[in-house]
Amino acid sequence: MRLEHKHAIVTGGAGGIGRATSIALAAEGAAVAVVDLNAEAAEAVAEEIRAAGGTAIAIAADVASEPDIERVVSTVVAELGGVDVVFNNAGIIRRTTAVETTVEEWDRVFGVNVRSIFLMCKHVVPVMAAAGGGSIVNTGSGWGLKGGGQAISYCASKGAVVNMTRALAIDHGPQGIRVNSVNPGDVNTGMLRDEARQLSQDADAFLAEAADRPLRRMGEPREIAAAVVWLASDESSYVTGSALVVDGGGIA
Numbered sequence: 103m104r105l106e107h108k109h110a111i112v113t114g115g116a117g118g119i120g121r122a123t124s125i126a127l128a129a130e131g132a133a134v135a136v137v138d139l140n141a142e143a144a145e146a147v148a149e150e151i152r153a154a155g156g157t158a159i160a161i162a163a164d165v166a167s168e169p170d171i172e173r174v175v176s177t178v179v180a181e182l183g184g185v186d187v188v189f190n191n192a193g194i195i196r197r198t199t200a201v202e203t204t205v206e207e208w209d210r211v212f213g214v215n216v217r218s219i220f221l222m223c224k225h226v227v228p229v230m231a232a233a234g235g236g237s238i239v240n241t242g243s244g245w246g247l248k249g250g251g252q253a254i255s256y257c258a259s260k261g262a263v264v265n266m267t268r269a270l271a272i273d274h275g276p277q278g279i280r281v282n283s284v285n286p287g288d289v290n291t292g293m294l295r296d297e298a299r300q301l302s303q304d305a306d307a308f309l310a311e312a313a314d315r316p317l318r319r320m321g322e323p324r325e326i327a328a329a330v331v332w333l334a335s336d337e338s339s340y341v342t343g344s345a346l347v348v349d350g351g352g353i354a
């Protein structure tokens with residue numbers, strides 16, 4: 103097992119990619135804290151891991167809130183015994199242009215997608231550094247690298263995630279902390295259906311369009327999870343500051 107004796111935090115752990123990654127990290131031996139706004143769904147994922155013989159706790163939190171993030175980090179240290187891996191994955195999308203986006207929506211997207219990662223790193227880096235290092239993986243997006251239509255706040259926020267990841271890698275590499283982003287293309291989760299709803303499009307047609315890429319299909323959450331497990335593990339020991347694209351060839 104690649105993550106034995108490691109302790110991991112997964113934000114957005116109740117969602118499509120977060121759930122698959124929580125399960126994959128636990129299957130490699132990590133004790134996992136499943137963090138999500140949706141307390142019930144987070145508990146269900148933690149229970150699923152425990153039922154399979156793994157170790158997991160659920161923590162209800164809003165990742166945009168500093169008190170919540172401080173509570174997450176102190177709870178994980180107290181209950182699991184440390185933090186070696188963080189997957190900053192919680193995210194939201196608003197499918198609107200600049201003209202259509204309200205200031206409140208813009209700030210919420212940046213709060214959940216960007217401030218959350220700053221806050222987590224602010225509070226978790228000292229814990230990791232004191233223990234000799236760790237691995238942080240942030241969820242960007244193909245649209246953080248190339249842009250996309252009718253999602254101005256999302257594209258800007260994910261571009262920030264990619265470059266914040268590089269800055270974090272530069273600052274904390276000397277402390278033994280690696281920081282990378284994983285950048286999915288369209289992945290079969292609730293987020294895609296939510297986008298179809300926001301755009302008032304038929305969900306099936308929207309998903310068919312999402313599959314229009316060289317590998318002729320959408321990604322599955324476990325395929326993002328596999329990349330995160332690799333970035334979390336010592337197999338990627340010389341990889342930091344990178345933006346790993348997992349997208350079926352869609353954004354090349």
Ligand SMILES: NC(=O)c1ccc[n+]([C@@H]2O[C@H](COP(=O)([O-])OP(=O)(O)OC[C@H]3O[C@@H](n4cnc5c(N)ncnc54)[C@H](O)[C@@H]3O)[C@@H](O)[C@H]2O)c1
Pocket residue numbers: 113114115116117118119120137138139140163164165166191192193194214241242243244285286287288289290291292293294
């Ligand atoms: N699905 C895709 O096609 C796709 C593509 C590129 C990037 N991503 C990114 O992957 C990540 C995971 O998305 P997903 O597709 O699994 O979506 P999802 O909607 O299935 O999961 C997101 C999870 O984040 C949680 N969440 C939302 N706001 C939160 C907050 N403030 N605090 C704590 N938890 C919160 C939700 O409750 C949900 O469980 C996101 O950052 C998303 O932007 C997804």
